[in-house]
Amino acid sequence: MDEEGLESNYVAGTPYVGAAVRYRPGPGGHLGVLTAWDPARARARWTIEERFPVWSGTLATASGLVFYGTMDGWFKAIDANDGTLLWKFKTDSGVISQPITYRGPDGKQYVAVLDGVGGWAGTPLVANLDTRDQSGANGFAYAMAELKNATKKGGAVYVFGLP
Amino acid sequence: MKHCVLGLFLSCSLLAASCRRERRWFREGPEASALHSTPLQASRNDQQNLERYAKDAWAIGEGQRLFSQMNCSGCHGHGGGGGMAPPLMDSQWLYGSGLIDIERTILAGSARGMPAFADKLSRQQVWQLVAYVRSLSGHAPSAAAPTRDDHMSVRPPPSRTQPEPPSQQVD
Numbered sequence: 001m002d003e004e005g006l007e008s009n010y011v012a013g014t015p016y017v018g019a020a021v022r023y024r025p026g027p028g029g030h031l032g033v034l035t036a037w038d039p040a041r042a043r044a045r046w047t048i049e050e051r052f053p054v055w056s057g058t059l060a061t062a063s064g065l066v067f068y069g070t071m072d073g074w075f076k077a078i079d080a081n082d083g084t085l086l087w088k089f090k091t092d093s094g095v096i097s098q099p100i101t102y103r104g105p106d107g108k109q110y111v112a113v114l115d116g117v118g119g120w121a122g123t124p125l126v127a128n129l130d131t132r133d134q135s136g137a138n139g140f141a142y143a144m145a146e147l148k149n150a151t152k153k154g155g156a157v158y159v160f161g162l163p
Numbered sequence: 164m165k166h167c168v169l170g171l172f173l174s175c176s177l178l179a180a181s182c183r184r185e186r187r188w189f190r191e192g193p194e195a196s197a198l199h200s201t202p203l204q205a206s207r208n209d210q211q212n213l214e215r216y217a218k219d220a221w222a223i224g225e226g227q228r229l230f231s232q233m234n235c236s237g238c239h240g241h242g243g244g245g246g247m248a249p250p251l252m253d254s255q256w257l258y259g260s261g262l263i264d265i266e267r268t269i270l271a272g273s274a275r276g277m278p279a280f281a282d283k284l285s286r287q288q289v290w291q292l293v294a295y296v297r298s299l300s301g302h303a304p305s306a307a308a309p310t311r312d313d314h315m316s317v318r319p320p321p322s323r324t325q326p327e328p329p330s331q332q333v334d
Binding site: 012016020134138 | 233237238240277
C-alpha cells in the first residue's frame with residue numbers, strides 16, 4: 001500500500017480521510033486468501049489464494065464442507081480438512097454475500113448464495129470509475145482495475161440442492 | 164546581428180506569453196468574498212470570472228489545495244477518478260460540464276448526496292475550485308494546466324490528460 005498523509009478538515013457530510021492511498025497486491029500478486037485456522041495449534045491449517053479480495057462470508061457445514069464465493073464469480077465448495085477444491089460454479093456476477101444452508105419444505109438440504117459484486121473493493125467496476133486515477137475508490141482503483149474484465153454487475157439468488 | 168534581434172524578439176514574446184500563465188487576483192470585487200451565495204445569483208454574474216480563473220495556473224493551484232482541504236478528494240478520488248462520488252476526469256457529466264454547471268453543483272450540492280458548499284467557501288474559492296475540477300479532465304489550457312503534483316503521483320497530470328468531448332449520458 002502507498003499512502004501519504006494530507007491535510008483534512010471536518011466538513012459535515014464529507015468523509016474525513018486525510019490521506020491519499022493506493023492499494024497493491026501482496027507478494028505473489030494475489031489480493032485475497034481464504035485461511036482455515038487451527039485454533040488449538042494457533043496456526044493456519046490450509047490457505048487458498050484468490051486473485052481478488054475474498055469479500056464473501058464462508059459457510060462451514062457439519063459434514064466437513066466450506067462454501068465461499070469470489071469477486072470474479074466463482075462459488076466454491078472446499079474440503080474442510082485439507083482445503084481441496086471439490087466443486088465450483090461460475091456465477092453471473094461476483095459474490096460478496098454470505099452463503100447459507102437450510103432444510104427445505106421437502107426435507108432436503110439446500111445451499112443458497114446471492115451474487116452481485118460491489119462493496120468498497122467493487123466500486124471501480126460498479127460505479128464505472130476512471131482508473132487512470134489510481135487513488136480512486138479511496139485506494140482500490142489501482143488494485144481492482146481488472147475486475148471489470150473478470151466479471152460484471154448483477155444480482156441473483158442461486159440455490160443448489162445437495163445430491 | 165539579425166539572429167540576435169530575432170532571438171531577442173523570440174525571448175521577449177516567450178516572456179510576454181509566459182506572464183499570462185499565472186496572475187494572482189488579490190483584490191476582487193465584494194462579490195468574490197461573499198458567503199451564502201445562491202446558485203442563481205452566482206450564475207447571473209459569474210461566467211466571466213469563471214472563464215478568467217479557468218485559464219489561470221494560480222487559480223487552478225489554489226483549487227487543487229481546496230479540493231483536498233474540503234474533502235472533495237474523499238469521495239471523488241485524489242486525482243478525480245471517483246469513489247463514493249462520480250469521477251471528475253472522464254467525459255461523463257451528470258450535472259453539466261459548463262463552468263456555471265460545475266459552480267452550481269459545488270454551491271448547491273446534488274440530490275445524490277453531495278453537500279452544498281455555499282456556506283463553506285467564498286465565491287472566489289468556488290471559482291478556484293471550478294478551475295481545478297475543469298482541469299482534471301484535461302480541459303485547462305496547456306499553459307495553465309498542472310504538469311506535476313507535489314504529492315504522491317496517482318495519475319497522469321492534467322497537462323497530459325487527453326480531453327474528451329463532454330457527454331451528459333448516464334449509463
